[in-house]
Amino acid sequence: MVHFVGAGPGAPDLITLRGAELLRRADCIIYAGSLVNPALLAMAKDGCSVYNSAEMTLEEVLAVFQEQEHQHRETVRLHTGDASIYGAIREQMDALDRLDIAYDDTPGVSSFCGAAAALHAEYTLPGISQTVIITRMAGRTPVPEREALSSLAGHGASMVIFLSAGMLPAVQEALLQGAYTETTPAALVYKATWPEEKVVRCTLGTLAACGAAHKITKTALILVGDFLRTTAYERSKLYDPGFTTEFRKGTQG
Numbered sequence: 616m617v618h619f620v621g622a623g624p625g626a627p628d629l630i631t632l633r634g635a636e637l638l639r640r641a642d643c644i645i646y647a648g649s650l651v652n653p654a655l656l657a658m659a660k661d662g663c664s665v666y667n668s669a670e671m672t673l674e675e676v677l678a679v680f681q682e683q684e685h686q687h688r689e690t691v692r693l694h695t696g697d698a699s700i701y702g703a704i705r706e707q708m709d710a711l712d713r714l715d716i717a718y719d720d721t722p723g724v725s726s727f728c729g730a731a732a733a734l735h736a737e738y739t740l741p742g743i744s745q746t747v748i749i750t751r752m753a754g755r756t757p758v759p760e761r762e763a764l765s766s767l768a769g770h771g772a773s774m775v776i777f778l779s780a781g782m783l784p785a786v787q788e789a790l791l792q793g794a795y796t797e798t799t800p801a802a803l804v805y806k807a808t809w810p811e812e813k814v815v816r817c818t819l820g821t822l823a824a825c826g827a828a829h830k831i832t833k834t835a836l837i838l839v840g841d842f843l844r845t846t847a848y849e850r851s852k853l854y855d856p857g858f859t860t861e862f863r864k865g866t867q868g
Contacts, residue, residue, distance in 0.1 A: 621723015768793020
């Protein structure tokens with residue numbers, strides 16, 4: 616059987632309990648190269664076969680799945696963060712269906728959650744934004760035309776941009792074509808939750824310059840939106856004494 620496991624954002628103690636248990640009992644681990652903290656591999660038992668998928672094609676990964684299945688061994692496919700976001704797992708699952716190999720999927724903590732924690736931020740502030748856009752800049756891998764960064768920027772929502780730290784001038788230019796302005800708060804979070812984590816706060820107008828000054832070109836998330844401000848949001852109705860909920864009576868009405 617194959618177990619897809621989200622490794623979490625980086626810190627080894629941020630993998631789920633289920634994911635850690637699957638790692639400990641795995642006969643084979645195929646992990647996502649430099650994106651997964653190698654400290655997690657210390658959980659592997661003696662005799663476990665370990666493969667770095669950064670050096671492999673899909674066909675080579677599938678060949679390992681088949682070999683391990685033929686030997687009745689359990690394989691953990693260890694992806695960074697949560698594998699449902701830029702994890703390229705759909706193609707693996709579809710292939711396993713064709714090969715009649717059983718699999719399951721254990722979710723993980725995404726790096727966009729780790730980045731918010733590093734910034735002490737909340738993406739969905741009342742009166743500011745109730746929407747989070749997770750996207751990436753078109754590069755060597757295209758995005759659908761309707762999802763161009765300049766188009767998504769028109770919403771002015773909280774935005775998290777993956778896989779784009781090496782294109783900061785283009786990201787900045789595209790975002791400024793939407794509802795954001797030069798003074799919109801922005802941040803770069805390099806390797807969120809890793810020991811070498813770096814947080815750079817800036818404005819959208821200084822995003823590219825700050826990235827260059829701090830030599831951030833990869834393995835970083837770009838966060839943009841007014842949720843990064845520390846003032847001007849509304850108090851949550853959930854804990855407002857005047858607001859009635861299913862569990863308590865409010866003082867108003």
